Amino acid sequence: MEKKVKEYATTSLRIEKKLWKEFRKWLIENDYKSFHQFVVECMEKALKGELKGEQKGKKKKNA
Numbered sequence: 001m002e003k004k005v006k007e008y009a010t011t012s013l014r015i016e017k018k019l020w021k022e023f024r025k026w027l028i029e030n031d032y033k034s035f036h037q038f039v040v041e042c043m044e045k046a047l048k049g050e051l052k053g054e055q056k057g058k059k060k061k062n063a
Contacts, residue, residue, distance in 0.1 A: 015023070024035075032038045
C-alpha cells in the first residue's frame with residue numbers, strides 16, 4: 001500500500017505593511033483562519049474551474 005505524500009511549495013511574498021493589515025482584516029471578516037487557508041482554497045477553486053465563472057461574471061458587470 002502506497003503512502004500518500006504531500007508536497008508543499010514554498011514561496012516568498014513581499015507585502016507592504018499597510019496593505020497586509022487591510023488584507024488581514026479582510027481575511028478575518030471572511031472567516032479565513034490564515035493566509036495559507038486562503039491560498040489553498042483559491043488553488044482548489046482554480047483547479048476545479050470555479051474561478052473562471054466568477055471572473056466572467058465580474059467582466060460582464062464592468063462592461
